[in-house]
Amino acid sequence: xxxxxxxxxLRVLELPGAVGAYCGKLLADLGADVIKVEPPGGDxxxxxxxxxxxxxxxxxxxxxxAFNTSKRSITLDLDSxxxxxxxxxxxxxxxxxxxxxxxxxxxxxxLGYEALRQQNPGLIYCSITGFGLWGPHAHxxxxxxxxxxxxxxxxxxxFPEDPPNRPYGDQSHYCASVQACAGILTALIGxxxxxxxxxVEVSMQEALAMNQETxxxxxDLRQELRRRQGDVGRRVLPDGSWFRVPGxxxxxxxxxxxxxxVGVPGFGAPLSVLVQWMDQEGMAExxxxxxxxxxxxxxxxxxxxxxxxxxxxxxxxxxxxxxxxVDGIIQRFVRSKRKQELYExxxxxxxxxxxxxxxxxxxxxxxxxxxxxxxxxxxxxxGSVIAYPGPPYRLHGxxxxxxxxPPRLGEHNRQVYLGELxxxxxxxxxxxxxxxx
Amino acid sequence: MxxxxxPLKGIRVADFTWxxxxxxxxxALAHYGAExxxxxxxxxxxxxxxxxxxxxxxxxxxxxxxxxxxxxxGKLSFALNLGSEKGRELAxxxxxxSDIVAENFTPGTxxxxxxxxxxxxxxxxxxxxxxxxxxxxxxxHRDFAGFGAVITPLAGISYLxxxxxxxxxxLGTNYTDxxxxxxxxxxxxxxxxxxxxxxxxxxxxxxxxxxSSVNVVAVALLECAANGRLPQRLGNRLPYACPHGVYRCLGxxxxxxxxxxxxxxxxxxxxxVGEEWTREERFATLLGRKAHEEExxxxxxxxTGQQEAEEVMERxxxxxxxxxxxxxxxxTLDRDPHLKARGYYHFLEHPEAGRTAYDGPGxxxxxxxxxxxxxAPLLGQHTQYVCKQVLGLSDDDIADLVAEGVLQ
Numbered sequence: 001x002x003x004x005x006x007x008x009x010l011r012v013l014e015l016p017g018a019v020g021a022y023c024g025k026l027l028a029d030l031g032a033d034v035i036k037v038e039p040p041g042g043d044x045x046x047x048x049x050x051x052x053x054x055x056x057x058x059x060x061x062x063x064x065x066a067f068n069t070s071k072r073s074i075t076l077d078l079d080s081x082x083x084x085x086x087x088x089x090x091x092x093x094x095x096x097x098x099x100x101x102x103x104x105x106x107x108x109x110x111l112g113y114e115a116l117r118q119q120n121p122g123l124i125y126c127s128i129t130g131f132g133l134w135g136p137h138a139h140x141x142x143x144x145x146x147x148x149x150x151x152x153x154x155x156x157x158x159f160p161e162d163p164p165n166r167p168y169g170d171q172s173h174y175c176a177s178v179q180a181c182a183g184i185l186t187a188l189i190g191x192x193x194x195x196x197x198x199x200v201e202v203s204m205q206e207a208l209a210m211n212q213e214t215x216x217x218x219x220d221l222r223q224e225l226r227r228r229q230g231d232v233g234r235r236v237l238p239d240g241s242w243f244r245v246p247g248x249x250x251x252x253x254x255x256x257x258x259x260x261x262v263g264v265p266g267f268g269a270p271l272s273v274l275v276q277w278m279d280q281e282g283m284a285e286x287x288x289x290x291x292x293x294x295x296x297x298x299x300x301x302x303x304x305x306x307x308x309x310x311x312x313x314x315x316x317x318x319x320x321x322x323x324x325x326v327d328g329i330i331q332r333f334v335r336s337k338r339k340q341e342l343y344e345x346x347x348x349x350x351x352x353x354x355x356x357x358x359x360x361x362x363x364x365x366x367x368x369x370x371x372x373x374x375x376x377x378x379x380x381x382x383g384s385v386i387a388y389p390g391p392p393y394r395l396h397g398x399x400x401x402x403x404x405x406p407p408r409l410g411e412h413n414r415q416v417y418l419g420e421l422x423x424x425x426x427x428x429x430x431x432x433x434x435x436x437x
Numbered sequence: 438m439x440x441x442x443x444p445l446k447g448i449r450v451a452d453f454t455w456x457x458x459x460x461x462x463x464x465a466l467a468h469y470g471a472e473x474x475x476x477x478x479x480x481x482x483x484x485x486x487x488x489x490x491x492x493x494x495x496x497x498x499x500x501x502x503x504x505x506x507x508x509x510x511g512k513l514s515f516a517l518n519l520g521s522e523k524g525r526e527l528a529x530x531x532x533x534x535s536d537i538v539a540e541n542f543t544p545g546t547x548x549x550x551x552x553x554x555x556x557x558x559x560x561x562x563x564x565x566x567x568x569x570x571x572x573x574x575x576x577x578h579r580d581f582a583g584f585g586a587v588i589t590p591l592a593g594i595s596y597l598x599x600x601x602x603x604x605x606x607x608l609g610t611n612y613t614d615x616x617x618x619x620x621x622x623x624x625x626x627x628x629x630x631x632x633x634x635x636x637x638x639x640x641x642x643x644x645x646x647x648x649s650s651v652n653v654v655a656v657a658l659l660e661c662a663a664n665g666r667l668p669q670r671l672g673n674r675l676p677y678a679c680p681h682g683v684y685r686c687l688g689x690x691x692x693x694x695x696x697x698x699x700x701x702x703x704x705x706x707x708x709x710v711g712e713e714w715t716r717e718e719r720f721a722t723l724l725g726r727k728a729h730e731e732e733x734x735x736x737x738x739x740x741t742g743q744q745e746a747e748e749v750m751e752r753x754x755x756x757x758x759x760x761x762x763x764x765x766x767x768x769t770l771d772r773d774p775h776l777k778a779r780g781y782y783h784f785l786e787h788p789e790a791g792r793t794a795y796d797g798p799g800x801x802x803x804x805x806x807x808x809x810x811x812x813a814p815l816l817g818q819h820t821q822y823v824c825k826q827v828l829g830l831s832d833d834d835i836a837d838l839v840a841e842g843v844l845q
Contacts, residue, residue: 005628006628006629006631006632007628007631007632009635026624030624030628047677048677049676049677050656050659050660050664050666050668052663052664053663053664054664062656062659062660062663062664063656065659066655066656066658066659067655113803131775132779132801134779135775135778135779136774136775136778137754137774137775138775139754140754140759140761141702141754141757141758141759141760142759142761143678143696143698143759145673145675145681145682145683145694145696145759145761146694146696146759146760146761147761149683149692149693149694149761149762149763149764150694150761150762150764150769150773151764151769152764152765152766152768152769153608153610153612154683154694154763155763155764155765155766156608156609156610157598157599157607157608157609157610158599158600158603158609159600159603159606162600162603163673163682163683163685163692164683164692164763165598165599165600165608165672165673166598166672166673166683167594167598167608167612168594168597168598168654168657168670168671169594169597169653169654169656169657171612171653174617174652174653175616175617175620175799178616178617178620178621178623178624178799179616179620179799179800180800181620181624182465182620182623182624182627182799182800183799183800183801183802185624185627185628185630185631186444186445186469186627186800186802186807187444187802187805188627188631189444189445189627189630189631189634190442190443190444190802190804190805192634193444194442194804196804198802198803198804198805199802199803199804200800200801200802200803201800201801201802201803202799202800202801203779205775205776206776206779206781206797206799207616207799207800208616209769209776209781209796209799210461210615210616210796210799211610211612211615211616212610212615212766212769213610213611213614213615214489214490214503214504215765215766216507216766216769216770216782216794216796217490217503217504217506217507217793217794218489218490218503218766219765219766219767219770219771220503220770220793220794221490221491221492221493221503221790221793222489222490222491222492222493223493224490224493225765225766225767226765226766227690227765228609229609230603230606230609231604231606232586232606232607234606249606250590250595250604250605250606250607252604256596257590257604257605258590259586259587259589259590259591259595259607261584261586261587266484267582267584268582268584269582305488305489309489347578347581347582350582351582352582352583352584352587353587354587354588354590354591355590355591356590356595356596356605357590357591357592357593357596358593358596358661358667359593359596359597359654359657359658359660359661359667359668360661360667361593362592362593362651362654362658363658363661363662366576366577366578367572367573367576367577367578367579367647368647368648368651370576370577371573371575371576371645371648373648373651384663386659386662386663387658387662388655388658388659388662389648389651389652389655389658390648391652392621392625392644392648392649392650392651392652393621393622393624393625393642393643393644393648393649394642394643394644394645395625395628395629395640395641395642396640396641396642396643397629397632397638397639397640397641398629398632398640400625400628
């Protein structure tokens with residue numbers, strides 16, 4: 001029996017744009033038939049670098065590849081009368097439509113939710129925009145930078161001496177898409193009972209807001225404003241100097257960096273275990289002395305929490321020279337070792353340590369490899385096989401996987417227009433000649 | 438709209454998750470009508486219940502944490518000591534009455550309690566079981582110590598983010614705990630529910646937090662795999678847009694983000710700024726602006742530095758330019774007029790913590806609007822209800838269990 005994904009009964013139309021592409025990918029990798037409707041010149045995200053072997057061609061954007069596995073592609077000019085008529089025909093047979101145009105744009109083309117639900121009351125119509133469909137900022141232009149800035153999450157990233165940092169990789173697209181996908185599936189479950197579809201609305205700003213972690217609650221409950229600190233455990237004093245709680249944060253090592261969280265009660269092995277390891281390698285210096293062992297034993301969770309997050313550092317002042325001393329010894333030890341060794345051996349000893357992995361490290365990660373996480377996808381048109389990350393979850397009954405490679409532009413025009421909509425060869429040629437497909 | 442019409446009405450979740458990624462996912466089910474029963478214990482409470490922030494000027498308490506409360510709105514709390522055999526039996530009985538069971542303990546914990554998938558299938562053949570281990574239920578690193586903070590460096594997110602001249606310290610939070618990982622778990626669970634609706638079959642779902650998180654750096658992984666190259670940190674810049682970054686404004690630590698992607702937006706920008714330097718020939722093209730990006734950024738900041746961030750945002754947006762304040766939590770909660778108008782934050786009355794803010798759902802449905810249906814529960818607040826209404830226990834049964842220390 002052919003294995004199938006849990007959504008293999010669903011038909012999805014994904015309209016152009018980068019923001020909602022991950023939503024379509026999630027549905028497609030779960031088995032839905034997702035048709036990406038692209039302008040004849042190609043979806044805008046086909047222009048985004050990096051490109052396969054640096055060739056800026058619409059069928060070679062690695063950015064496009066990452067967000068568009070398992071989909072089919074047709075071209076269609078939605079600004080033309082024929083284009084709109086064809087979209088209406090496609091929407092009449094679809095379960096889901098995903099669009100990321102500015103609010104009102106599709107309404108003005110006669111392709112809004114109210115228009116399409118007339119012929120398909122079961123349609124789930126999902127709109128993702130920067131700020132939602134209504135409200136004082138609904139018309140604001142958004143991009144990933146603007147969305148992460150307005151959501152509050154950017155304020156927390158980076159060193160206090162620097163401007164706030166944007167997270168790598170269009171995280172607003174991921175977060176908005178994940179929320180949209182959840183909304184679509186929730187609406188589908190509702191449709192089972194009611195027989196009706198509905199509109200799913202995602203504001204990128206709202207989709208990201210939970211990424212503020214505890215900042216909202218600190219302000220709401222205590223009127224304390226959480227600010228960016230750079231590294232975990234790094235505290236900047238009023239005079240501008242800084243210190244760190246030893247064993248907590250990002251440390252340089254022989255071939256890069258590692259992240260340590262050692263000495264926080266309840267989180268892995270205590271500092272004494274790290275000292276023991278250092279001692280076995282002759283690098284503990286005087287940290288094995290009774291004086292230091294006693295000092296380590298006195299550290300409790302309340303002190304650590306205060307040192308890590310409290311605005312009041314008055315109690316920390318006298319501890320700072322000792323912190324710097326211990327931290328220096330830890331730094332020397334970590335610098336002498338490579339990141340994967342610190343990871344594997346540190347974890348073997350129960351220490352909470354993680355390498356700051358490069359993408360290459362991630363590709364080579366033993367855990368991911370042995371679990372078969374990466375999926376080799378053939379790109380015959382490139383003469384290549386590329387390793388893609390697998391889906392973010394494993395459904396043991398109805399698997400999620402990459403079912404087909406990302407589509408070339410308009411790759412499925414004949415399949416869809418001739419095979420499914422019943423257009424003739426002449427009609428297809430007419431549309432092509434007129435630039436409609 | 439009454440909750441009768443919510444899409445997940447009638448679905449019950451036996452929620453054994455704790456900390457962040459688990460509870461946020463099950464809370465999203467509660468937002469849209471599911472009855473989510475958190476199984477908790479005084480003996481070993483959810484770590485977040487003990488963590489700041491709590492209301493100030495009061496002693497700490499197990500029901501006062503905003504960290505816990507914001508992730509558990511609208512849920513029921515069932516106090517159950519899983520260290521006792523009777524406790525584990527009751528857990529199984531609860532699961533038998535549930536559509537979904539979710540957990541994110543270290544691998545082996547649920548097995549140790551006899552709550553294997555096979556055992557659960559015996560009492561609930563169509564169960565959807567969702568397990569969220571850190572690294573997976575199998576593999577050489579399965580038992581590694583884990584915590585949200587290590588995922589960002591492990592998944593490659595830290596290496597790729599921030600300024601190139603700074604060490605790679607990540608995003609300042611346990612980023613994937615809050616939307617990415619719970620969102621993926623939610624999608625998988627809803628997909629499984631959809632499948633069960635048409636076939637009657639449940640299944641086991643595994644969301645390894647490491648694997649879930651790696652998905653958000655896919656572009657970098659493909660560049661490495663296909664081109665054999667490691668991308669470098671770019672700070673706030675983007676290779677194909679300029680200007681693109683954040684600029685200091687009036688006040689302490691106030692910034693505005695500006696992103697110009699095409700000629701039309703550049704012309705709008707120039708009109709809004711109106712200064713001589715915007716008309717310089719070297720800035721007229723993308724390549725020209727890129728070649729002089731540092732100086733352009735300085736000039737822009739000389740303009741923004743004299744204005745409030747909100748003012749800059751409004752002027753640029755009016756000219757069709759993507760721009761936004763780098764908002765703090767005080768901004769999003771108190772000042773953002775758009776989030777206020779949309780009622781994104783819900784203010785709910787909690788019996789001990791008082792009236793506090795809760796995040797709304799990450800998506801909205803037009804006909805069946807969901808949202809937090811109540812504040813977070815006190816620990817064990819619904820033990821009586823669960824015992825009587827869900828498990829069908831008598832008052833005598835309950836009294837015995839209390840005496841034996843099972844319901845705590």
